[in-house]
Amino acid sequence: MIAKTPETPYYAVIFTTLRTSIDKGYIETAKQMEDLAKLQEGYLGIESASDKVGITVSYWQSLEAIVKWKTNIEHTVARSKGRELWYQQYQLRICKVEREYGFTKK
Protein backbone atom coordinates (compact mmCIF):
# COMPACT_ATOMS: atom_id res chain seq x y z
CA MET A 1 0.00 0.00 0.00
CA ILE A 2 0.91 3.64 -0.22
CA ALA A 3 2.00 4.97 3.18
CA LYS A 4 -0.03 7.70 4.85
CA THR A 5 2.66 10.06 6.03
CA PRO A 6 2.40 13.33 8.00
CA GLU A 7 3.28 16.86 6.93
CA THR A 8 6.85 17.26 5.71
CA PRO A 9 9.61 17.29 6.83
CA TYR A 10 10.15 13.70 7.89
CA TYR A 11 12.68 11.02 6.85
CA ALA A 12 12.78 8.17 4.35
CA VAL A 13 15.10 5.18 4.10
CA ILE A 14 15.29 3.87 0.53
CA PHE A 15 16.58 0.28 0.54
CA THR A 16 17.22 -1.07 -2.97
CA THR A 17 18.29 -4.70 -3.25
CA LEU A 18 19.47 -7.30 -5.71
CA ARG A 19 18.88 -10.80 -4.33
CA THR A 20 20.95 -13.94 -4.49
CA SER A 21 19.18 -17.18 -5.46
CA ILE A 22 19.06 -18.21 -1.77
CA ASP A 23 15.54 -18.00 -0.33
CA LYS A 24 16.19 -19.81 2.99
CA GLY A 25 14.44 -17.84 5.73
CA TYR A 26 14.14 -14.71 3.58
CA ILE A 27 10.35 -14.24 3.41
CA GLU A 28 9.90 -15.02 7.13
CA THR A 29 12.65 -12.63 8.19
CA ALA A 30 11.46 -9.84 5.87
CA LYS A 31 7.98 -10.16 7.38
CA GLN A 32 9.37 -10.22 10.95
CA MET A 33 11.47 -7.11 10.29
CA GLU A 34 8.50 -5.26 8.82
CA ASP A 35 6.37 -6.18 11.87
CA LEU A 36 9.18 -5.16 14.22
CA ALA A 37 9.80 -1.84 12.42
CA LYS A 38 6.14 -0.94 12.93
CA LEU A 39 6.62 -1.18 16.69
CA GLN A 40 9.52 1.27 16.77
CA GLU A 41 9.19 4.79 18.07
CA GLY A 42 9.09 7.30 15.24
CA TYR A 43 7.98 4.76 12.60
CA LEU A 44 5.61 6.37 10.07
CA GLY A 45 5.01 3.80 7.34
CA ILE A 46 6.47 1.46 4.75
CA GLU A 47 6.15 0.83 0.99
CA SER A 48 7.61 -2.18 -0.78
CA ALA A 49 7.71 -3.61 -4.29
CA SER A 50 9.93 -6.11 -6.04
CA ASP A 51 10.55 -7.56 -9.47
CA LYS A 52 14.11 -7.49 -10.90
CA VAL A 53 15.17 -5.38 -7.93
CA GLY A 54 13.47 -4.91 -4.59
CA ILE A 55 12.69 -1.44 -3.30
CA THR A 56 11.53 -0.90 0.29
CA VAL A 57 11.00 2.64 1.51
CA SER A 58 10.38 3.13 5.23
CA TYR A 59 9.36 6.48 6.67
CA TRP A 60 10.48 7.88 10.02
CA GLN A 61 9.90 10.92 12.19
CA SER A 62 13.58 11.69 12.74
CA LEU A 63 17.17 10.62 12.07
CA GLU A 64 17.33 9.50 15.72
CA ALA A 65 14.48 7.03 15.11
CA ILE A 66 16.37 5.62 12.10
CA VAL A 67 19.59 5.20 14.10
CA LYS A 68 17.69 3.51 16.93
CA TRP A 69 16.09 1.05 14.48
CA LYS A 70 19.52 0.39 12.93
CA THR A 71 20.91 -0.63 16.32
CA ASN A 72 17.94 -2.85 17.26
CA ILE A 73 19.54 -6.22 18.01
CA GLU A 74 17.11 -8.42 16.05
CA HIS A 75 17.42 -6.07 13.09
CA THR A 76 21.22 -6.18 13.34
CA VAL A 77 21.19 -10.00 13.26
CA ALA A 78 18.81 -9.97 10.27
CA ARG A 79 21.03 -7.50 8.38
CA SER A 80 24.03 -9.71 8.96
CA LYS A 81 22.13 -12.73 7.55
CA GLY A 82 21.08 -10.52 4.64
CA ARG A 83 24.70 -9.88 3.69
CA GLU A 84 25.64 -13.52 4.24
CA LEU A 85 22.71 -15.15 2.39
CA TRP A 86 20.05 -13.12 0.64
CA TYR A 87 21.60 -10.05 -0.96
CA GLN A 88 23.98 -9.89 -3.91
CA GLN A 89 24.03 -6.11 -3.66
CA TYR A 90 22.14 -3.37 -1.88
CA GLN A 91 22.11 0.38 -1.49
CA LEU A 92 20.59 2.17 1.49
CA ARG A 93 19.87 5.87 1.27
CA ILE A 94 18.75 8.07 4.17
CA CYS A 95 16.75 11.06 3.01
CA LYS A 96 14.90 14.06 4.35
CA VAL A 97 11.48 14.31 2.69
CA GLU A 98 11.04 17.99 1.91
CA ARG A 99 7.91 18.15 -0.28
CA GLU A 100 5.06 15.80 -1.04
CA TYR A 101 2.20 15.64 -3.54
CA GLY A 102 -0.62 13.11 -3.68
CA PHE A 103 -3.37 12.12 -6.10
CA THR A 104 -6.45 9.96 -5.54
CA LYS A 105 -8.89 9.26 -8.36
CA LYS A 106 -12.42 10.48 -7.68
Place this chain on the structure above:
Amino acid sequence: MIAKTPETPYYAVIFTTLRTSIDKGYIETAKQMEDLAKLQEGYLGIESASDKVGITVSYWQSLEAIVKWKTNIEHTVARSKGRELWYQQYQLRICKVEREYGFTKK
Protein backbone atom coordinates in the same frame (compact mmCIF):
# COMPACT_ATOMS: atom_id res chain seq x y z
CA MET B 1 19.21 -2.12 -11.55
CA ILE B 2 20.58 -0.29 -8.54
CA ALA B 3 21.51 3.29 -9.47
CA LYS B 4 25.15 4.38 -9.21
CA THR B 5 24.80 7.74 -7.50
CA PRO B 6 27.48 10.30 -6.55
CA GLU B 7 28.55 11.47 -3.10
CA THR B 8 25.70 12.84 -0.98
CA PRO B 9 23.96 15.24 -0.87
CA TYR B 10 21.77 14.86 -3.94
CA TYR B 11 18.01 14.51 -4.43
CA ALA B 12 15.54 11.65 -4.81
CA VAL B 13 11.97 11.62 -6.09
CA ILE B 14 10.02 8.67 -4.66
CA PHE B 15 6.97 7.99 -6.84
CA THR B 16 4.66 5.33 -5.36
CA THR B 17 1.66 4.29 -7.42
CA LEU B 18 -1.47 2.19 -7.35
CA ARG B 19 -2.64 1.40 -10.89
CA THR B 20 -6.10 1.23 -12.40
CA SER B 21 -6.93 -1.77 -14.60
CA ILE B 22 -6.35 0.36 -17.73
CA ASP B 23 -3.13 -0.60 -19.55
CA LYS B 24 -3.68 1.39 -22.76
CA GLY B 25 -0.40 3.14 -23.63
CA TYR B 26 1.01 2.68 -20.13
CA ILE B 27 4.10 0.56 -20.80
CA GLU B 28 5.10 2.61 -23.86
CA THR B 29 4.70 5.92 -22.04
CA ALA B 30 6.53 4.71 -18.92
CA LYS B 31 9.45 3.63 -21.12
CA GLN B 32 9.41 6.93 -23.06
CA MET B 33 9.41 8.93 -19.84
CA GLU B 34 12.31 6.91 -18.44
CA ASP B 35 14.30 7.46 -21.66
CA LEU B 36 13.43 11.18 -21.64
CA ALA B 37 14.34 11.60 -17.94
CA LYS B 38 17.81 10.19 -18.71
CA LEU B 39 18.42 13.04 -21.16
CA GLN B 40 17.63 15.76 -18.62
CA GLU B 41 20.32 17.92 -17.07
CA GLY B 42 21.02 16.86 -13.50
CA TYR B 43 19.62 13.33 -13.93
CA LEU B 44 21.62 10.81 -11.85
CA GLY B 45 19.78 7.50 -12.09
CA ILE B 46 16.55 5.56 -11.67
CA GLU B 47 15.34 2.48 -9.80
CA SER B 48 11.97 0.88 -10.36
CA ALA B 49 10.01 -2.14 -9.09
CA SER B 50 6.38 -3.10 -9.08
CA ASP B 51 4.06 -5.76 -7.72
CA LYS B 52 0.99 -4.68 -5.70
CA VAL B 53 2.26 -1.10 -5.81
CA GLY B 54 4.79 0.47 -8.12
CA ILE B 55 7.80 2.33 -6.73
CA THR B 56 10.04 4.40 -8.98
CA VAL B 57 12.86 6.38 -7.43
CA SER B 58 14.69 8.85 -9.64
CA TYR B 59 17.84 10.63 -8.49
CA TRP B 60 18.78 14.22 -9.32
CA GLN B 61 21.63 16.65 -8.75
CA SER B 62 19.43 19.49 -7.47
CA LEU B 63 15.88 20.65 -6.74
CA GLU B 64 16.17 22.87 -9.82
CA ALA B 65 16.74 19.81 -12.03
CA ILE B 66 13.59 18.19 -10.55
CA VAL B 67 11.48 21.30 -11.17
CA LYS B 68 12.77 21.51 -14.74
CA TRP B 69 11.86 17.87 -15.40
CA LYS B 70 8.42 18.49 -13.87
CA THR B 71 7.76 21.31 -16.35
CA ASN B 72 9.01 19.36 -19.40
CA ILE B 73 6.06 19.45 -21.81
CA GLU B 74 6.04 15.76 -22.81
CA HIS B 75 6.32 14.79 -19.15
CA THR B 76 3.43 17.14 -18.29
CA VAL B 77 1.21 15.52 -20.94
CA ALA B 78 2.18 12.04 -19.69
CA ARG B 79 1.36 12.99 -16.08
CA SER B 80 -2.03 14.24 -17.15
CA LYS B 81 -2.77 10.92 -18.92
CA GLY B 82 -1.53 9.14 -15.80
CA ARG B 83 -4.18 10.83 -13.67
CA GLU B 84 -6.85 10.29 -16.33
CA LEU B 85 -6.13 6.63 -17.16
CA TRP B 86 -3.43 4.68 -15.38
CA TYR B 87 -3.29 5.67 -11.72
CA GLN B 88 -5.87 5.05 -9.03
CA GLN B 89 -3.65 6.77 -6.49
CA TYR B 90 -0.10 8.03 -6.23
CA GLN B 91 2.21 9.80 -3.86
CA LEU B 92 5.29 11.74 -4.93
CA ARG B 93 7.92 12.65 -2.37
CA ILE B 94 10.88 14.94 -3.00
CA CYS B 95 13.80 14.17 -0.73
CA LYS B 96 17.33 15.25 -0.02
CA VAL B 97 19.61 12.20 0.23
CA GLU B 98 21.84 12.87 3.21
CA ARG B 99 23.68 9.57 3.81
CA GLU B 100 24.25 6.43 1.80
CA TYR B 101 25.60 2.92 2.44
CA GLY B 102 26.22 0.18 -0.07
CA PHE B 103 27.04 -3.53 -0.05
CA THR B 104 28.29 -5.77 -2.84
CA LYS B 105 28.92 -9.48 -2.24
CA LYS B 106 32.49 -10.57 -2.88
